[in-house]
Amino acid sequence: MTANNFKDQVAIVTGAGQGIGFEIAKQLSLAGACVLLNDLSEELTAQASDKINALGCNCYPLAGNAADLDFIQQMVDVAVRQFGKLTIAIANAGITLFGDFLDYPAESFQSVLNLNLQGSFFLAQRASRQIIQQKSGGSILFMSSVTGHQAHKHLAAYGMTKAGLEMLAKSLVVELSPYQITVNSVAPGATLTERTMEDAGYQDTWSRITPMGRPATVQDVANAVLFLVSPQANHITGQNIIVDGGWTAVSTSPY
Template identity: 65%
Template sequence: MDKITKGRFIGKTAIITGAGQGIGFEIAHQLAAEGATVLLNDIDEALTAHAATRINAVGRCLPCPGDSGDLAFIEGIVDRAVTETGTLDIVIANAGITLFGDFLSYAPESFHKVMAVNLGGTFFLAQAAAKQLIRQGRGGSLLFTSSVTGHQAHKDLAAYGMSKAALEMLAKNLVVELSPYGINVNTVAPGATLTERTAADAAYAATWASITPMGRAARPDDIAAAALFLVGDSARHITGQTLIVDGGWTTVSPSPY
């Protein structure tokens, strides 16, 4: 495929974590296809390299393997963005982990791991990025990836759902902290989505199609379209908001079990 030469994000640099596959990959792919230089992170080094190679067929993507919950790595990826491109404009904290478990027997180590990645990684990436955006003095966009489980109870996901609801509150709070600098902060909350991970469940697509008002589970490009809107110039006056992309599931909330 030919390199993209024009688009909404020409001249901009974006960081996205947890983007080796699935929703994160598609967001990174679409950003690069619209002209952004993308620093793509995943904890899996081989997956990061493969994803970056695919995206480099349509734009510019720099692979950045590492632990997005590690403070030194977080600071390093922000520095690399500026060193290699001269700017930082968009940061999408997409990395997260899901550890299912019954509330009554949920292990402390599982709880702390979910919080460290889903909350700690997002919080400190936003902090490091915001400092850079403030230094640049041109504003910018932060986007967090939440989930419908932050809105509706879901079996065996008490810790995960709690972490996702907290991200939405973080976005609201940062309106107070970052609006004076022209930085908007929003959250996208995907519903059931067909990715490499969910493909392991043979019944997933049919189950969610049957209980989703729009008649199907989401595809990664559905979520990516919402994400690109929220970090684009058309959404500059939108901040502190969560955009749910779930085909209407949270409106009616039938259980998949």
């Protein structure tokens, strides 16, 4: 994205204290957007916002639970109060809880659904209401996963939610296109983040089984996201982009 490609745009990015979400928030900010940056952790939210603002950008931190309906509305209200409007909402916050299907606890199932589906659904709803009120048009983006396309051991609940988000993006085309709101999703494959790099063998394993010879970087995923919420993609809606170096084409198991 070129500098100032997002001038006069205002975005909410959830789950952006580190990893993919942070990179999305940073790249949007560097491209001219005003960004409300959210994470559950107050410390990560503040640190991430400080890093972006140190680059000369306009990023506002707001820590809180992106699955909570009242807090979702608060994010929209604060974005509008801080920046005057809202034009982009990126539902990046999500939780991965591994577990054998036969023993998977209801508590884990509910936690995954609450954040991955409820949080994403209602951020899209509340952001869309604001965008419609403004008559400005805008973009909604959901963060899916390759596990929404290919079976992955011990991720039945997680994969189900990610497939659901892609269907949600398609469904909302019918409801939001009349208001010039695009709705898309991005499905990352194996990606190098602070969390995944805690696994000593992660990079080597995914480099071996990914056709392009390496896992994704957070920049790879952010590039796809920024394209889909940019003016260059204003006639693309209801679509999903997989960013996995070709892994879903061969689906070699990491196990």
